[in-house]
Amino acid sequence: MTGRACRAALCIVLAIGAGVSSLQAQVAFDRILRAERTPDEWLTYNGGLSGQRHSGLTQITPANVKNLELQWVFQARSLEKFEASPIVVDGILYTVQAPNDVIALDAATGRVFWVYTYTPSPLARLCCGRVNRGLAILDQTLFMATIDGRLIALDAKNGGVLWNVAVGGARAEAGYSFTVAPLVVKDKVVIGTAGGEYGVRGFLAAFDAKTGREAWRFDTVPGPGEPGNQTWSGESWKTGGGSVWVTGTYDPELNLTYWGIGNPGPDWNGDQRLGDNLYSDSVVALDADTGRMKWHFQFTPHDVYDYDSVQVPVLADIPWQGRARKVMLFANRNGYFYVLDRTTGEFLLGRPFAKTTWTTGLDAKGRPQNMVPLSETGTQIFPGVQGATNWYSPSFSPRTGLFYVPVWADTYSTFTKRPVEFKEGQRFTGALPGMPIRLLQPSPVVNRRRPEEGHGAIQAIDPKTGTKTWEFTMTDVIDAGVLTTASDLVFSGNREGYVFALDAKTGALLWRANVGGQASNSPITFAVGGRQHVAIAAGSSLFVYALRQEGR
Amino acid sequence: MRPFTTTATLMALGVATLLSAQAAWAQGHGYTPADIESGGLLYQANCTGCHGPEGDGVAGVNLGSGRFRRGTADEEIARLIISGVPGTAMPPSTFSEAQATWIVAYLRSLADAGPSGPVAVGDRTRGKAVFEGKGQCLTCHSVAGVGSRVAPVLTEIGSLRRTVELQRSLLEPSAEIRTDNRFARAVLRDGTTTTGRLMNQDTFTVQLLDAKERLVLLDRANVREFVVLKESPMPSYKDRLTPSELADVIGYLAGLRIRR
Numbered sequence: 001m002t003g004r005a006c007r008a009a010l011c012i013v014l015a016i017g018a019g020v021s022s023l024q025a026q027v028a029f030d031r032i033l034r035a036e037r038t039p040d041e042w043l044t045y046n047g048g049l050s051g052q053r054h055s056g057l058t059q060i061t062p063a064n065v066k067n068l069e070l071q072w073v074f075q076a077r078s079l080e081k082f083e084a085s086p087i088v089v090d091g092i093l094y095t096v097q098a099p100n101d102v103i104a105l106d107a108a109t110g111r112v113f114w115v116y117t118y119t120p121s122p123l124a125r126l127c128c129g130r131v132n133r134g135l136a137i138l139d140q141t142l143f144m145a146t147i148d149g150r151l152i153a154l155d156a157k158n159g160g161v162l163w164n165v166a167v168g169g170a171r172a173e174a175g176y177s178f179t180v181a182p183l184v185v186k187d188k189v190v191i192g193t194a195g196g197e198y199g200v201r202g203f204l205a206a207f208d209a210k211t212g213r214e215a216w217r218f219d220t221v222p223g224p225g226e227p228g229n230q231t232w233s234g235e236s237w238k239t240g241g242g243s244v245w246v247t248g249t250y251d252p253e254l255n256l257t258y259w260g261i262g263n264p265g266p267d268w269n270g271d272q273r274l275g276d277n278l279y280s281d282s283v284v285a286l287d288a289d290t291g292r293m294k295w296h297f298q299f300t301p302h303d304v305y306d307y308d309s310v311q312v313p314v315l316a317d318i319p320w321q322g323r324a325r326k327v328m329l330f331a332n333r334n335g336y337f338y339v340l341d342r343t344t345g346e347f348l349l350g351r352p353f354a355k356t357t358w359t360t361g362l363d364a365k366g367r368p369q370n371m372v373p374l375s376e377t378g379t380q381i382f383p384g385v386q387g388a389t390n391w392y393s394p395s396f397s398p399r400t401g402l403f404y405v406p407v408w409a410d411t412y413s414t415f416t417k418r419p420v421e422f423k424e425g426q427r428f429t430g431a432l433p434g435m436p437i438r439l440l441q442p443s444p445v446v447n448r449r450r451p452e453e454g455h456g457a458i459q460a461i462d463p464k465t466g467t468k469t470w471e472f473t474m475t476d477v478i479d480a481g482v483l484t485t486a487s488d489l490v491f492s493g494n495r496e497g498y499v500f501a502l503d504a505k506t507g508a509l510l511w512r513a514n515v516g517g518q519a520s521n522s523p524i525t526f527a528v529g530g531r532q533h534v535a536i537a538a539g540s541s542l543f544v545y546a547l548r549q550e551g552r
Numbered sequence: 553m554r555p556f557t558t559t560a561t562l563m564a565l566g567v568a569t570l571l572s573a574q575a576a577w578a579q580g581h582g583y584t585p586a587d588i589e590s591g592g593l594l595y596q597a598n599c600t601g602c603h604g605p606e607g608d609g610v611a612g613v614n615l616g617s618g619r620f621r622r623g624t625a626d627e628e629i630a631r632l633i634i635s636g637v638p639g640t641a642m643p644p645s646t647f648s649e650a651q652a653t654w655i656v657a658y659l660r661s662l663a664d665a666g667p668s669g670p671v672a673v674g675d676r677t678r679g680k681a682v683f684e685g686k687g688q689c690l691t692c693h694s695v696a697g698v699g700s701r702v703a704p705v706l707t708e709i710g711s712l713r714r715t716v717e718l719q720r721s722l723l724e725p726s727a728e729i730r731t732d733n734r735f736a737r738a739v740l741r742d743g744t745t746t747t748g749r750l751m752n753q754d755t756f757t758v759q760l761l762d763a764k765e766r767l768v769l770l771d772r773a774n775v776r777e778f779v780v781l782k783e784s785p786m787p788s789y790k791d792r793l794t795p796s797e798l799a800d801v802i803g804y805l806a807g808l809r810i811r812r
Contacts, residue, residue, distance in 0.1 A: 378583075427649065431626070432650060432653045434583045434584035434586070434587045434657070435586065445752075445754075447752055448732060450731060450780075473755075474754075474755040475753055475754055475755050494755070496754040497754075498754070498755070498756070
């Protein structure tokens, strides 16, 4: 605790007055490493460094989940989509009210301790909403990256600013923005820049958690002289995109941090950037200390469909052809489910989990074959521009051995190739694809979809074969992630305004509640006061559930 | 690119169909019928007050002609829709890029469909009499609160639909049914059948306005069979009315305008 955060005398009073305070909010990195073994907390964006979004909590079970009861609601003062996934430390829940206000609440009651208000520059340019996906914590410092290119460290006890730095090169007026929840690795905070629709040159960067000083940087679009630069024609690398806007993962044994990289720019005209366009639409494995790349795997070379590969790279150790193997499970926006060896990047398996027409299939190394070019008169492609899945988190359950993913099944777009001139700070995309899914819906939720326009689903995929074990089908598409628990439950929410629980083994619906707004984030779970809670945001609010207590 | 922000609130609109969705797609603007339909909903809810349903409500401006004075590329037109035109009555808007692009898609579709053609527009007063009498339109529709609530309300339909659309809806009501005007039939597990206008639906429930004007929620767990009807319950008036009666009804409907 710093002098700025509390005077010494007051600190002593707090320590005496509350029996637990000596344990509070000392989130050493060791504790984050062990996060999956301390399921009462939710210490990182995905609950742990492996990105499994799986909890060891078992109080809520398939048998009693029907007794879930709303405990409290946090209503954000923002009409932006509530995309933040909270973290929970020692009974305090921290989340972000879009765009960049940080809130600390009592996790059992929802009563607010403090609010940190940050007003980002009005020059910030965002393709898809002034949103934020959450925070990271280390020791007693919270980290938030802002939509106007800053990284801010706050004291977790009182919301006071410890440091606030402008990230080098991340000029808001040029389309650089941060919407990602940071990832803490050892003594560093890692973030990446959004802006793939503005012709930015993407990067990942690590900052010293104590000072905010930049420790390393990885350019997702290599410059002249760097390997991979030859995959960009002419000067196109300068505006190549390759944004990063969803939190990566970390393997402490390999000391590698894994991040999915976004689309190349311009999105829908590849003629202006001939070549494979590395490392757009790839996953990269970086040395966590230096940022040096150990390996990469590109899912969609020379993408013209906007198949950002920012999905969470989920790390799991599973039996693979008779022996245990360290793998990465990756359900890509391009409609394929991949298994990679995460030590080497070797392609092990790739199978479509939704209708895909952009390629005839993958070769033995996982490279797509016969990719369909776009025409100037419109080309219909499955999956559509929103992909077969998107940024919201999947989950892996070590108990069932299944991978769970939200899916836009059998949706398509009509893509049209048109030239576009780069002007700094303006959209650099090409012609907006036509989408049969009505993004324009009356609010609150009215479903005008036609069945032939595809549907939403949650799928359980067996990673050993890439085949679907079950599917929970919905009439409308889905914008929320999934959470699994050690009692074999799957939690999620959907565009229709429901939050719900499924049986992780069968996909059977076990519980649902209508909260009346689109869920646009991924659920978490935690325990406080001996009671397991589940939290998910929908519309502008965060809803927190626990089992009904006897006698109340 | 991430999912687009969806903030627009729209009113459910009337009965007529969009003639030219397929045509515009086929002619290579790259827009889907859904884009054009979304653009039409936005245009009708936000633009017809000044520009009129035909796009020619402002003197010297014809948005349905396919030619725009202040730009040629679709992106330019979309930007104008967002920024407005300073020094004119055209205000800036809060449309997203996607929404503005859909409006352009709709305007392009008007041009691609060609001129409305010779739609005979007859006498409003005679049309009202046919509408309420021989046509029996109030059996399903309503105007200013008079009539049935089951089919779309027509009180302001003249501000929302082009005469060519009104004509087509009268002659070929099933040619294209807007998604907010679909009818559905549900057969329940106990054997009873409910038919009505499909107001909304989700994974677990269906909301209908049934033939008795009741708002009904059905639990899909109790529904044995659920069909969205491809045929409109509205009959064609091709042989039910004479050409001059049809023209009069179109004249009446075209005159049902938003009062400001």
